[in-house]
Amino acid sequence: MAPKNPKPSKYGFNTLAVHAGGAPDPATGARNVPIYQNASYVFEDVDHAASLFNLQTFGYIYSRLSNPTVAALEERLAALEGGRGATCTSTGHAAQLVALFPLMNPGAHIVAGNKLYGGSVTQFSRTITKFGWEATFAEATDPASFKAAIRPETKAIFVECLANPGGVVVDIEKVAEIADEAGIPLIVDNTMATPYLCRPIEWGATLVVNSLTKFLTGNGTSMGGVVTDSGDFDWGRNDKFPSLSKPEPAYHGLTFWETFGDLAFTMHSHAIGLRDLGTTLAPMNAFLTLSGLETLSLRMEKHCRNAMEVASWLQSHPQVAWVSYAGLDDSPYRLLAEKYLPNGAGSVFTFGVKGGFDQGVKVVESCEIVSHLANIGDTHSLILHPASTTHRQLTEEQLVAAGAGPDVIRLSIGLEDAKDIIDDLDQALNRSAIQAA
Numbered sequence: 001m002a003p004k005n006p007k008p009s010k011y012g013f014n015t016l017a018v019h020a021g022g023a024p025d026p027a028t029g030a031r032n033v034p035i036y037q038n039a040s041y042v043f044e045d046v047d048h049a050a051s052l053f054n055l056q057t058f059g060y061i062y063s064r065l066s067n068p069t070v071a072a073l074e075e076r077l078a079a080l081e082g083g084r085g086a087t088c089t090s091t092g093h094a095a096q097l098v099a100l101f102p103l104m105n106p107g108a109h110i111v112a113g114n115k116l117y118g119g120s121v122t123q124f125s126r127t128i129t130k131f132g133w134e135a136t137f138a139e140a141t142d143p144a145s146f147k148a149a150i151r152p153e154t155k156a157i158f159v160e161c162l163a164n165p166g167g168v169v170v171d172i173e174k175v176a177e178i179a180d181e182a183g184i185p186l187i188v189d190n191t192m193a194t195p196y197l198c199r200p201i202e203w204g205a206t207l208v209v210n211s212l213t214k215f216l217t218g219n220g221t222s223m224g225g226v227v228t229d230s231g232d233f234d235w236g237r238n239d240k241f242p243s244l245s246k247p248e249p250a251y252h253g254l255t256f257w258e259t260f261g262d263l264a265f266t267m268h269s270h271a272i273g274l275r276d277l278g279t280t281l282a283p284m285n286a287f288l289t290l291s292g293l294e295t296l297s298l299r300m301e302k303h304c305r306n307a308m309e310v311a312s313w314l315q316s317h318p319q320v321a322w323v324s325y326a327g328l329d330d331s332p333y334r335l336l337a338e339k340y341l342p343n344g345a346g347s348v349f350t351f352g353v354k355g356g357f358d359q360g361v362k363v364v365e366s367c368e369i370v371s372h373l374a375n376i377g378d379t380h381s382l383i384l385h386p387a388s389t390t391h392r393q394l395t396e397e398q399l400v401a402a403g404a405g406p407d408v409i410r411l412s413i414g415l416e417d418a419k420d421i422i423d424d425l426d427q428a429l430n431r432s433a434i435q436a437a
């Protein structure tokens with residue numbers, strides 16, 4: 001099935017992952033992107049300073065707004081997602097705020113899928129209400145429920161394509177059509193899939209957010225986030241987005257859409273979003289993510305192979321009630337996974353233990369190689385019992401809706417030998433069963 005909005009590139013994915021944004025350093029010839037670990041930049045003269053502040057000349061003023069190491073990473077990430085521009089942020093959660101910021105105003109509303117990272121459920125159901133923003137959660141597996149939740153003041157739809165934690169695959173082409181009919185952008189959190197497995201912009205997404213903390217950096221060394229803009233949305237098609245389509249009082253009346261066209265969103269996110277929210281990515285972290293990205297496809301292929309092996313093995317374990325992995329033949333999401341995730345169904349999935357909450361706690365505490373912690377997308381295999389950790393602030397109803405019921409265990413399969421991951425899970429499951437008996 002061909003994507004409706006293909007983004008062909010002169011170079012293949014792996015070449016972009018190594019080269020995009022990474023020309024040899026003009027000052028020294030350094031082959032890798034240097035770490036520009038500095039806060040500010042000398043102006044040539046007053047006119048130069050004025051043209052920088054007026055956004056008439058490209059250049060650097062202060063690293064809260066932009067920095068050469070971070071800019072190299074932004075160019076690489078935009079290339080990998082097939083987007084026009086990208087804005088890096090201090091964390092994935094910051095990227096979600098920076099993505100919404102140009103679109104929203106007090107009283108504005110978003111429709112979000114209900115299969116989301118636990119922190120995103122809390123951010124949308126609680127924290128954003130302090131800005132006067134509001135979210136309605138639609139059934140992620142039912143595109144029609146997004147349409148039903150849209151109101152006149154709705155400014156965006158937000159989903160994860162490969163949704164956390166249960167490996168649910170959302171039909172993003174259908175949801176993108178619903179967003180388009182309503183004249184609003186679709187925002188896709190692509191953290192679990194990465195652009196190697198899924199390219200949401202090609203299926204009609206306007207904005208893609210990613211936590212760099214996970215697979216993109218790939219080794220659990222840095223926090224970071226990014227918002228990538230497709231450049232395809234006409235911000236002037238209705239009057240819903242005055243920060244982009246009308247004179248912006250926060251930037252002496254500049255009209256971003258008229259001035260910057262397909263770069264309007266990215267320019268606004270740097271000139272106002274990062275300037276005033278201050279959620280800037282550190283240059284050292286950008287350097288670590290640039291290095292990590294160079295091996296993204298190799299890592300994702302191995303993550304997916306290992307995950308498939310572990311998931312298939314778990315299906316026949318006597319202590320396991322069910323396994324939810326979109327790569328398995330009997331998964332209800334297999335067809336959607338073949339369409340949107342042709343290179344593999346990722347490495348994060350859930351399974352249920354027969355003994356419920358108590359056995360779930362015992363399994364995570366009995367693992368030796370597989371680490372019990374709240375992260376995904378690491379070289380190390382990770383295990384978590386969402387109901388007692390990441391999702392514990394959710395109500396019972398939200399827990400079940402989010403696919404994080406009391407018996408659910410989440411795995412993020414790393415890059416170890418699959419046999420060692422399996423042996424460790426086997427001893428943990430068997431020990432937890434004996435203890436439970």
Ligand SMILES: *Cc1c(COP(=O)(O)O)cnc(C)c1O
Nearest residue numbers: 091092093117164191211213224
């Ligand atoms: C981790 C994660 C986030 C948040 O990213 P941080 O870098 O931890 O702020 C958002 N969405 C998904 C799917 C995640 O896994």
